[in-house]
Amino acid sequence: MKQNVVLGVTGGIACYKAAEIVSRLAKQDINVDVIMTENACRFVGPATFQTLSKNPVVTDTFASPKYWEVEHIALSKKADVFLIAPATADIIGKIASGIADDMLSTTVMAVAPEKVVLAPAMNVNMYNNPIVQGNIEKLRGLGYRFIEPGEGLLACGDTGRGRMAEPAEIEAYVMNLLGNSAAAGPAAGEDGGTADPVGDFAGKRILVTAGPTVEDIDPVRYISNRSSGKMGFAIAEAARRRGAQVTLVAGPVQLTCHEDIRRLNVRSTKDMLAACESVYDDVDIVIKAAAPADFYVVNGSEHKIKKQDGKAMQLELAENPDIIATLGKKKGNRILVGFAAETRNLEEYAKAKMERKNLDMIVANNVAQEGAGFDRDTNIVTIIKRSGEMERFEQMKKTDVADLILDQILLLKK
Numbered sequence: 120m121k122q123n124v125v126l127g128v129t130g131g132i133a134c135y136k137a138a139e140i141v142s143r144l145a146k147q148d149i150n151v152d153v154i155m156t157e158n159a160c161r162f163v164g165p166a167t168f169q170t171l172s173k174n175p176v177v178t179d180t181f182a183s184p185k186y187w188e189v190e191h192i193a194l195s196k197k198a199d200v201f202l203i204a205p206a207t208a209d210i211i212g213k214i215a216s217g218i219a220d221d222m223l224s225t226t227v228m229a230v231a232p233e234k235v236v237l238a239p240a241m242n243v244n245m246y247n248n249p250i251v252q253g254n255i256e257k258l259r260g261l262g263y264r265f266i267e268p269g270e271g272l273l274a275c276g277d278t279g280r281g282r283m284a285e286p287a288e289i290e291a292y293v294m295n296l297l298g299n300s301a302a303a304g305p306a307a308g309e310d311g312g313t314a315d316p317v318g319d320f321a322g323k324r325i326l327v328t329a330g331p332t333v334e335d336i337d338p339v340r341y342i343s344n345r346s347s348g349k350m351g352f353a354i355a356e357a358a359r360r361r362g363a364q365v366t367l368v369a370g371p372v373q374l375t376c377h378e379d380i381r382r383l384n385v386r387s388t389k390d391m392l393a394a395c396e397s398v399y400d401d402v403d404i405v406i407k408a409a410a411p412a413d414f415y416v417v418n419g420s421e422h423k424i425k426k427q428d429g430k431a432m433q434l435e436l437a438e439n440p441d442i443i444a445t446l447g448k449k450k451g452n453r454i455l456v457g458f459a460a461e462t463r464n465l466e467e468y469a470k471a472k473m474e475r476k477n478l479d480m481i482v483a484n485n486v487a488q489e490g491a492g493f494d495r496d497t498n499i500v501t502i503i504k505r506s507g508e509m510e511r512f513e514q515m516k517k518t519d520v521a522d523l524i525l526d527q528i529l530l531l532k533k
């Protein structure tokens with residue numbers, strides 16, 4: 120049976136991102152019912168949400184109060200998760216004050232707080248207003264959940280916290296709340312006709328990352344790198360074939376994967392971190408083959424940047440979080456495997472990365488070497504373990520490197 124998300128959309132420029140959330144959840148086979156406030160309908164037409172969700176959209180525009188007084192109960196009962204994105208100061212204030220005066224506020228009032236997730240989006244000064252912060256605190260105290268807005272240039276021209284979290288982050292949060300097994304399909308031994316997986320990774324839950332990440336400069340330009348995702352996808356596929364339950368967090372790539380692999384698509388490095396963190400509690404092994412962008416653009420623009428009569432343009436870059444190092448700080452009993460993409464001093468730099476990021480094993484590849492690295496079907500790797508063991512391997516297909524890495528993980532002494 121499909122799981123159900125009810126998405127409340129309130130009026131703000133971030134409404135267009137809510138459409139992407141519906142599309143992402145629908146791809147994860149989640150049924151989405153959308154309730155739009157009258158103000159939300161001024162930003163994006165209900166037809167967009169109807170097309171993406173394949174469900175009628177509930178609005179107040181033509182409905183009488185009598186209609187929503189009755190209908191709201193059906194949707195409130197249906198919601199496994201009740202998401203409000205974007206959530207304006209207005210809806211946060213209404214919920215905190217117990218005001219139910221339209222379809223959305225009436226429906227959410229009938230839902231248990233733990234099922235409700237709000238993704239605020241508003242001007243930085245509004246967000247920092249003590250009344251709004253007080254409402255958020257009050258709701259948190261009652262069990263309502265919040266996905267923090269990000270910092271950056273806001274639609275109003277101000278800079279600061281208030282930009283709604285990215286759709287990938289919201290998708291990952293909701294999927295995690297719904298329980299990962301729902302999206303991964305029936306697990307071994309559960310109903311659903313899947314036979315027990317046979318293989319040396321049966322019972323293991325593996326998180327693999329693959330591909331590049333992309334940092335936007337403006338709506339038409341971005342910075343990224345040459346990763347194709349082939350290495351990471353090969354590892355995910357080999358792990359699945361050998362019986363593991365695999366989650367693949369993938370940057371924008373042109374590859375497809377087996378339907379038994381749970382795939383979370385992301386765009387930026389921060390999206391990738393959020394997706395990894397959302398599943399981290401439920402994995403035993405992490406293999407980080409992705410090439411995340413190390414920097415993001417601080418002075419990006421929401422509109423296409425125009426040329427300025429030959430004048431130079433400065434892009435300001437700031438460091439992105441290091442995903443595997445962040446995970447390494449709360450490693451627990453997990454096995455963490457990283458890659459090192461170097462063009463010189465391969466082994467020395469790789470060992471230093473393994474130490475710094477708290478890894479059990481690192482797969483070093485010289486990306487300047489013929490037959491190795493980005494966007495090829497082959498690789499040449501050196502595997503270095505925390506124990507000090509190191510082995511250099513000949514050029515081989517990335518599909519074989521994938522099995523080699525899994526073999527080496529099984530040999531790790533814990």
Ligand code: PMT
Pocket residue numbers: 329330331345346347348349350351388407408409410411412413439440441442443444456457458459460461472484486492493494495
């Ligand atoms: O995708 P393909 O075209 O098949 O190419 C494969 C590959 C060359 C991308 C792959 O073999 C590889 O080397 N991946 C790691 C690329 C990389 O980012 O290397 P790094 O040395 O900069 O980073 C070291 C480790 O930290 C990596 O595991 C990386 O995923 C991780 N990292 C890096 C930056 C960051 N912000 N967060 C991270 O977690």
